[in-house]
Amino acid sequence: MENETSIEKKEASILHDPQHGQAKDLYWACRKGDIDAVQHILSSTPYTDINCLEQNGSTTLHAACFFGHSDIVPLLLHQHGVMRY
Template sequence: MSVSIPSNDEIEDLILSCRYGDLDDIQHFVDCFGPDHLNNARDDNGNTVLHMVCANGHADALDYLLPIISPSLISAQNAAKSTPLHWAALNSHISVAQKLVQYPAGPGADLIDIKNAMGRSPLGEAENVGWEEGAKWFVKVMNLDEVGKGEEELQPVDEPDAIEVEIQDAEGQVAKMSLSNQVPDEDKHIT
């Protein structure tokens, strides 16, 4: 492996390769320059290789990158304070969102609590674009035991083994979801 430093053009090509999910070109970059340069690669808006891969749903490229990048890149924020998980949520990529949150060396469910410059968490972005599948999954795995953070609140429901979750976004909109082991997924909804 070479110890050479990539040029600005080579960094731009890497970012584009991540945007388009060109795994061969990403691997070629790593072969030429090593994985450390992946951690510092940014476009003009502060987007990382993970922002590009996650925004476009390239799960295979994400699988390749996660073990070789710094875990801090998983929660890196761009100029708009959005993380790669915000972009996965904005573009409705469930497998990518799951890989980011479930990656053992990463921050886990804490990623769901990070807010961007608009005051939205990845859950808020999912709700904003009407991505119900993602919003349900985020609620299922997020840290709900931290009431008082201002975003999530648990309330008992008359149904056995059920909870009602209310989530307030930055604009004051409240989304409610009832979670129960007895209700099929298609009957759960956000109002």
């Protein structure tokens, strides 16, 4: 069984080194903090796709929060109702 420190390191590694090409454009825009791209992509993205869990174990909300993009977080939460899981 993994200890808490090992799990935290693995989670941090996933967020820092996701596999390019596997995550959706919305995830990358949230990760980079590109609010214009996020707004554009959200305007044409179905709700289920906004909430999808990427192959790296992260979501758009995870990426925006982890990289400190505080302007994108409320956009995702309040305007588009992303799930907090």
